[in-house]
Amino acid sequence: MVVAGFLGAGKTTLLNHLLAHSLDARIGVVVNDFGAIGIDAMLVGGSDAMVSLGNGCLCCAVGEDGVGPLLDRLTRRRDEIDVIVIEASGIAEPGTLVQLILEAANPHLVFGGLIEVIDAVEFEATRRRHPQVDTHVGLADLLVLNKVDRVDPGKVWRVRRLLREANGLAPIVPAEHGVVDPRLLFDIEVVPGRQLLLGEQVGDHADHIHAAYDSVSFTSDAPMDPQRLRDLLDRRPAGVYRIKGFVAFGVPGHRQKYVLHTVGRYVRFRRARWEPGEPRRTSLVLIGAGIDTAAVEAELAACVADDSSRTDADAMLPVLRYTFGA
The missing domain is CATH 3.40.50.300 (P-loop containing nucleotide triphosphate hydrolases)
Structure with missing residues (x-):
């Protein structure tokens, strides 16, 4: 079937x-x-x-x-x-x-x-x-x-x-x-x-x-900044309709795998477990029409955590309101 x-x-x-x-x-x-x-x-x-x-x-x-x-x-x-x-x-x-x-x-x-x-x-x-x-x-x-x-x-x-x-x-x-x-x-x-x-x-x-659709793939071995990623999802890059994949935030108390699922304006994270031996890596695919690939890749790269990123548990609050699962 x-x-x-x-x-x-x-x-x-x-x-x-x-x-x-x-x-x-x-x-x-x-x-x-x-x-x-x-x-x-x-x-x-x-x-x-x-x-x-x-x-x-x-x-x-x-x-x-x-x-x-x-x-x-x-x-x-x-x-x-x-x-x-x-x-x-x-x-x-x-x-x-x-x-x-x-x-x-x-x-x-x-x-x-x-x-x-x-x-x-x-x-x-x-x-x-x-x-x-x-x-x-x-x-x-x-x-x-x-x-x-x-x-x-x-x-x-x-x-x-x-x-x-x-x-x-x-x-x-x-x-x-x-x-x-x-x-x-x-x-x-x-x-x-x-x-x-x-x-x-x-x-x-x-x-x-x-024929009208493109995809952008993004991976990062460094954890993502929760607030920056949430901001990107709120403003949604032009042309992007669907985002799916896995996110690693690396924030203490929130080191699970976060499965990201967006359709249109709908956003949802789900907590999941990393499989034994699975790299704790962010892997995302964005699909849409008329996507500026270079601009989207740059926006995603800007969401990677750096020295200025918050690492306390409260940093996850922008994500947790859209999260379910153990």
């Missing part, structure tokens, strides 16, 4: 829920990160086998053999894997990706459907910027309307109506934090060749969204 959806919709969250509640199915995962740092691949846990592809969209970044070699790597372990889930990047073209899978014609695989994850908060604004997302919705076999807990019932109703107008067949499943009954994901009704037929109807009329 393919899990698709625009930037920050909750694909990785849904995938992790599926891996944690797999009904004893052994799951192999292909994760496609748009940025040079495989943040999503690092966030996925509990798969029986994983292939990570970064720095581009799977729908156009593979070689002339398509996705076949990736799938072959996993199906060689078919005695250990029951299901393969492909998590597309947030600006991939799901129809093209499905076509590549079907054209691979792997005799050991049956296409399990296209799941489109919808951000209930951002969907209306996203489709105004990118009308092509209606095509993505129309291709789906299952629509997961995520983050319904963050909007009022009126907005949920409006988004559901838009989804139904774009796709009259696929079930619409409301969800919070990507929590969906795995049985719905494993039992999708797929009409053979439907995506190929719809893809031919769309043809070249829909521009690929990823």
Whole structure:
């Protein structure tokens, strides 16, 4: 099956829920990160086998053999894997990706459907910027309307109506934090060749969204200054829509890994644990349209702690108000 959806919709969250509640199915995962740092691949846990592809969209970044070699790597372990889930990047073209899978014609695989994850908060604004997302919705076999807990019932109703107008067949499943009954994901009704037929109807009329987007990757082995980073997130560099990654602050009492997640104006940190042997390093990917790469890199570098940075516990207050987790 393919899990698709625009930037920050909750694909990785849904995938992790599926891996944690797999009904004893052994799951192999292909994760496609748009940025040079495989943040999503690092966030996925509990798969029986994983292939990570970064720095581009799977729908156009593979070689002339398509996705076949990736799938072959996993199906060689078919005695250990029951299901393969492909998590597309947030600006991939799901129809093209499905076509590549079907054209691979792997005799050991049956296409399990296209799941489109919808951000209930951002969907209306996203489709105004990118009308092509209606095509993505129309291709789906299952629509997961995520983050319904963050909007009022009126907005949920409006988004559901838009989804139904774009796709009259696929079930619409409301969800919070990507929590969906795995049985719905494993039992999708797929009409053979439907995506190929719809893809031919769309043809070249829909521009690929990823052509308008850039990514900036940033790493620092030195800790970050909490206030400076918080200020940067507040003013958000021009063109940046999505930021994801891990932050090391190094402030006494707050030496955990902080997972950063932003979509639009939404900002959230989550405390996590560093894995044994994992470098305590800040790794961030910023995605957006019309980004001034040099300026963004300079702004991030200015957030690295120096001799003037506060190191007491109160220095974390600008971050803690947007933090949850142990």
